[in-house]
Amino acid sequence: MQFETILFSLEASVARLVLNRPQRLNAFTVTMHHEVAVALDSLLDGHDARVLLLTGSGRGFCAGQDLSERNPESAEALDLGANIDAFYNPLIKRLTELPLPVVCAVNGVAAGAGVNIALACDIVVARKSAQFIQSFANIGLLPDSAGTWILPRLIGPARATALMMTGDPLNAAQAADWGMIWQAIDDEAFEEHVESLVRRLAVAPTRAMVAIKNAIKASSTASLADQLDRERDLQRMLGRTEDYREGVSAFKEKRKPNFVGR
Missing domain, CATH: 1.10.12 (Lyase 2-enoyl-coa Hydratase; Chain  A, domain 2)
Structure with missing residues (x-):
């Protein structure tokens, strides 16, 4: 399959989905949502994949929503709830309901919905240089994409509330120490580590x-x-x-x- 905003492949039982808008830190557009949905749905019927790897291209994992698609100065009121219903909620449900293990390799900054999309995966590993930023409050919003459900369960309500209210970045090592992700890996060893992990899961029961x-x-x-x-x-x-x-x-x-x- 040929896509505009993602890279998708299946080889040796490993499905790889790479968010591929590096010039925009892999921020989501309507087109990306549609393409990710097609890729994930292809894993549901008659596939050979036994593990999915989700990652990003370039220096970031995902910056969440591409705000260039938003026009808050429009005379017509924005309905962000409709956008969530149409795209983000179905994405989280697809990821969590896939009948195979899902590994997220956070190769760089994850911000906004990008954090919560990563945390919806089964195993999350990150480069030590990566950061997690619940940036919603910085633009007058609250975390969506299951962020208010997942994060307090991982690190507790006190830490989750502070991260969400302040929008302060959390480095990968601290995220691992808090139990938010599984591992923070040295940058130079990251790709080899991720490859070893997905290959291991590809031959697991x-x-x-x-x-x-x-x-x-x-x-x-x-x-x-x-x-x-x-x-x-x-x-x-x-x-x-x-x-x-x-x-x-x-x-x-x-x-x-x-x-x-x-």
């Missing part, structure tokens, strides 16, 4: 990876009894997979398992 992410997401609103039942049901399903049989056989035979994602 995919259905187990999906069950893990779904169980963790459900746990935030589930009672203990509900979560125990969910674990039981998911474990029952996984116990009937080819990968479970292969995993047990490999363990008994003291060899590396050959998982096929089924």
